[in-house]
Amino acid sequence: MTRFDLSAFLPYQLAVAASRVSKGFSELYRAEFGLTIPEWRVLxxxxxxxxxxxxEIHAKVDMDKSKVSRAAARLEAQGLIEKRENLEDRRLLDMRLTAKGRDLIARIVPIADAYQAQVLAQIGTDAALFRTVLLRLLEEK
Incomplete structure (x- = not known):
């Protein structure tokens, strides 16, 4: 047996914390709007x-391209986004929100803000420092 303690390993802690926070928020928008995590991230x-x-979304949200594509297809079928051929590179599809998609985002944002406030309250007085460190970890290398 090694002296390695997974529960004290920072990458493990960050992954578990991120999963819990994401799951907590996803339960709210899934119950209210029927969205999956990939759909929310695309929107x-x-x-x-x-x-x-x-x-671009695949690179930005750190999700498999196939998940992004499937989420986009479902969102397009619901009339929340529209896809268009990229004029500069015809191999790419550009996506944008429809009016219905913008309306949905406007309804989700207050829920997102309230959830974020709840998470930051859990962190307490260390929230500003936590965000500074988190941004440092998220900087692209």
Whole structure:
């Protein structure tokens, strides 16, 4: 037996914490709006940009390209996003929110803000420091 303690291993702790926080929030938007985690991530990313390709979302949200594509197909079928051929690179599809998608995001944002406030309250007085360290870890190398 080794002296390695998985429960004290930082990558493990970060992965478990991220999973719990993500799951807690996903339970809220799944119950209210029937969205999956990949669908939420695609919608949220599109809400930040006018139009984005599947490749860009895949890189930004750290999800398999196939998951992004399947989520986008479901969102398009629901009328929440639209896809268009990229004018500069015809191999790529650009996506954007429809009016219905923007309306849905507007309904989810207050829930997201409240959930984030709840998580930050759990962290307490160390929240600002935690966010600083987290941003450092998330910086692209």
């Amino acid at each position: 949220a990313h599109l809400a930040q940009s006018d139009q984005v390709s599947v490749r």
